[in-house]
Amino acid sequence: MSYILILGAKSDMAKAVARVYASHGYDLYLACRNTAELDEQIKDIDVRYSRKAVPVEMDITATETHAAIYGALDPKPEGVISVVGYLGDQKTAEKDFSEADRIMRTNYAGPVSMLNLAANDMESRKSGFIIGISSVAGDRGRKSNYIYGSAKAGFSEYLSGLRNRLFTAGVHVMTVKPGFVDTKMTAGMDLPKKLTAQPSEVAEDIYSAWSKGKNVIYTKKRWRLIMLIIRHIPEFMFKKTSI
Amino acid sequence: MSLYSWGNYPRIENRVIRYTGERGLAETISKNSQMIPYGNGRSYGDSALGDTILHMRNHDLFISFDDQTGLLRCKSGVLLSEILDVFVPRGWFLKITPGTKLITIGGAIASDVHGKNHHVEGCFSECVLSFRIMTADGDIINCSREENADxxxxxxxxxxLTGVILEADIYLKKINSKNIVQTTVKTSDLKATFDAFSEYKHMPYSVAWIDCLAKGSKLGRCLLMAGDFADDGDLTPNADRKKDIPFNFPSFSLNNLSVSAFNTLYYAKGKNGVAKVDYDQFFYPLDAINNWNRIYGRNGFTQYQFILPLDASYEGLEKILKKIADSGKGSFLAVLKLYGKANENWLSFPMEGYSLALDFKIEHGLFDLLYKLDRIVLDYGGRIYLTKDVRVPEKTFEQGYPMIDKFRELREQTGMNRKFSSLQSRRVNI
Incomplete structure (x- = not known):
């Protein structure tokens, strides 16, 4: 059976994505740091779906190690899903560049490094797919999280270019822009219920949009309209807001 | 984001602490008091509401399954629906299931839930071999009928209220079909309803929908549904039929007239006979409608569920049904069921006899009616189900549960009462 490589496998969203793909018959490579912590999740996938989940030790920011990690995958994955995300702390990142650097490396440089490898492989074999989880935060920079937002914006544009490049090779690239998701990352934040998705909903949305060959999706769906409006607020007004 | 219960009443602010692991939980317990574990929020009232909520839903991993014995080990946040999704295609089903599959294993144990087969199989605890629970001092202990039996x-x-259940070992049962052969019996009054229950007692599953607004000679008329698993080898997953209630109905939309019209139609539509239905249609008809609780409007609703001992059931039910029909506060979800013997658990609800469950929207005058019904329930030696309750007074509650002092004593001795409590436990003083 073919494998899906999941980057950033320990997050709540990755757990949900892994389940959906395993339930549809895929085996999994689960890539993250400290893979020993995946033991229970791997057993869960075995009991639920009788599918294999193979841990892959990977530090997304250690880009120099990526070629060896991807090279060692045998068989090569049919699809790669980047669920990597690090919100970081905006205030800290404003004062301490090392935090800003970590946010940019984790959300942009790291995924680009891994997806470049996957893209080259898929382009040459003329099959495969790539799904990148970006964020609505990348649609417009706001004072509350623009370091994270700008890294995600970069990632969204990367995926857009990649989609364009790989189209002729028949490799599908999908960009996912979740709004609020009820995960460890957002624990303790006061999120509006109607705009907040459960990780399992996001995963179902991803699977169904991917099966239909969609290019860019928002999840929950109503975020598309919200972001359309937010993107169109004139800058002279937007700069005065705090949303 | 505050959490509510299924009844959407009361709506109180609370602090939600999400489960992140055993170490984190032990730390949370040592630093806080008055916490209550929360699964998937399907208890109706205030059983899982409080100032500080321990949100366990994400603790949802399967650990192991033995396909010889049917023993499943999983974490406490796993939903019954997840177990069915995984195991029905392999020929296994829950030994005991309530009328919704959207509850966690932890919640199923804590409420010792029961279902349409109570008269044969008993409560959920019957399928529980053991569980691990984190106690008030942060230790994890294994509990079974032999080990830490109390x-x-x-x-x-x-x-x-005794701690946070972390994982459990439960037995599933073998099935050779996902379908149920269901017999429907339409009865014309309470006497006929009781006769039908005795007649179908040998069937593993039975339950009746009762028209609680019918009066006079029609009092107690019902549609009894009895059934058992088919033997046709069909284990394919059920089609997804989910419908959605997208917003709260205005609270005037459910009134005496609309409920009475619904009940009359529903009863008239019911036909005697045998049909094959899948397990979702038989066990979980309401799960097919997302957020069906919204039909009761923004003010929310409650369910009144009581049970009466067998020999007092007929007389007691007759009285109670009359009171309800006279009050005009009807509900379209009124469920009557014959139960089997009580178990040894200290606070489990079931006893041998008849139980009636009724949904009511929260409105002026409702609680007065329910206090009156309480009195009848107690007069006939019955009790109220905490999992559905949001208002029962301490005295009413404790009169129905003879083991209550033992429970209170254990809570006191082990310091649980300082760590774990809900709005409900404070109200009924347990």
Whole structure:
């Protein structure tokens, strides 16, 4: 059976994505740091779906190690899903560049490094797919999280270019822009219920949009309209807001 | 983001602490008091509500399954629906299931839930071999009928007040079909309803929808549904039929007239006969409608569920049904069921006799009616189900539960009462 490589496998969203793909018959490579912590999740996938989940030790920011990690995958994955995300702390990142650097490396440089490898492989074999989880935060920079937002914006544009490049090779690239998701990352934040998705909903949305060959999706769906409006607020007004 | 219960009443602010692991939980317990574990929020009232909520839903991993014995080990946040999704295609089903599959294993144990087969199989605890629970001092202990037996019997039905259940070993049962052969019997009054229950007692599953607004000679008329698993080898997953209630109905939309019209139509539509339906249609008809609780409007609703001992059931039910029909506060979800013997758990609800469950929207005058019904329930030696309750007074509650002092004593001795409590436990003083 073919494998899906999941980057950033320990997050709540990755757990949900892994389940959906395993339930549809895929085996999994689960890539993250400290893979020993995946033991229970791997057993869960075995009991639920009788599918294999193979841990892959990977530090997304250690880009120099990526070629060896991807090279060692045998068989090569049919699809790669980047669920990597690090919100970081905006205030800290404003004062301490090392935090800003970590946010940019984790959300942009790291995924680009891994997806470049996957893209080259898929382009040459003329099959495969790539799904990148970006964020609505990348649609417009706001004072509350623009370091994270700008890294995600970069990632969204990367995926857009990649989609364009790989189209002729028949490799599908999908960009996912979740709004609020009820995960460890957002624990303790006061999120509006109607705009907040459960990780399992996001995963179902991803699977169904991917099966239909969609290019860019928002999840929950109503975020598309919200972001359309937010993107169109004139800058002279937007700069005065705090949303 | 505050959490509510299924009844959407009361709506109180609370602090939600999400489960992140055993170490984190032990730390949370040592630093806080008055916490209550919360699964998937399907208890109707205030059983899982409080100032500080321990949100366990994400603790949802399967650990192991033995396909010889049917023994499943999983974490406490796993939903019954997840177990069915995984195991029905392999020929296994829950031994005991309530009328919704959207509850966690932890919640099923804490409420010691029961279902249409109570008269044969008993409560959920019957399929529980053992569980691990984190106690008030942060230790994890294993509980079974042999090991820490007191904790086992206090925790099954203990409403989350004895600690935080982390994982459980439960037995599933073998099936050779996902379908149920269902017999529907339409009865014309309470006497006929009771006769039908005795006649179909040999069937493993039975339950009746009762028209609680019918009066006079029609009092107690019902549609009894009895059934058992088919033997046709069909184990394909059920089609997804989910419908959605997208917003709260205005609260005037459910009134005496609309409910009475619904009940009359529903009863008239019911036909005697045998049909094959899948397990979702038979066990979980309401799960097919997302957020069906919204039909009761923004003010929310409650369910009144009581049970009466067998020999007092007929007389007591007749009285109660009359009171309800006269009050005009009808509900379209009124469920009557014959139960089997009580178990040894200290606070489990079931006893041998008839139980009636009725949904009511929260409105002026409702609680006065329910207090009157309480009196009849107690007069006939019955009790009220905590999992559905949001208002029962301490005296009414404790009169129905003879083991209550033992439970209180255990809570006191082990310091649970300082760590774990809900709005409900404070109200009924347990």
């Amino acid at each position: 904790m086992f019997h206090a925790t099954c039905g203990g409403m989350g």
